[in-house]
Amino acid sequence: MLQKEKTLEEKIYLTWYEDGLIDIFTGVMLLAIGVQMIVGLSYLMAIVGFLGLVWVKQTKQTVTDVRLGKITFSAERLKAISKLKRILVAFMFSAIAVGIIVRFMHDGTGATPYPRALPIGIIMIVGMGLMARMIPLPRFSVYSLLLAGLMAVDVLLGYPLVYAFLVAGGIIVFMGTGDYSRFKDTYPIPQERDEEQDDE
């Protein structure tokens, strides 16, 4: 099956995601879930998520925009980005709702007949799949499959699911860091130019 050739606009748009920041954020979130399960710190994931988003936004401005250049996408693309943000926010709130429901069901003790991390893992797998499909970032399909595979291995071998989150998170952070490093090499900080002088 032939892959649809990307338009120039799509290629420019997808370059904006080559910095690896979203990969690092996703990996850190998975690590945070794993750590939360080990130390029992409630809301760690929420705190890390909030700080992570702030970091991504800040780094996009100070690293990505400076090196890649400031781009204002077309109205159609901005509309698509806005729609994507709304869907991801809706998904996040749904995930929180599911988490709360799972926490209080099963006679209120939070004890479940299945590993408690299973719903969280499924939500992360679906979330990464959504990003793979909607942005689109095909590598997030690989991340989704990685987490699913590791969770399956943990369940089959009788290990706690925390290992799946920690290993998947570590691998994704590593890959994101590699992308970030490559991005910085590919797009060095432009030398300061006197734009007034260039016009003469």
Added chain:
Amino acid sequence: MSKAENILPDIDKTVHELARLKIMATLDSVAEGDMTFLMNFTGLSWGNLSVQVSKLKDAGFVAVEKSFVDNKPQSRVSLTKEGKTAYASYKTAMGDLLGF
């Protein structure tokens, strides 16, 4: 002008130069971009980029908006309405010429 020459479509020479074509193709994909963006995606040197953007500005095909960000000058470049029309006409003419 002979009849045979009238068969071939007119190709706008301002757009048809490779560096300027790259600039217009890149700008046609976005609303606007700064010079760093253009340099990265066209592969042109800073000097050549500045010269070609000036030529496109003189032809009325791009608009250059200068501002200061953190006390540093920044130029935002975008295709004008005439530029979008010229680029679209160029694509049509090249399609007719090359038969696709």
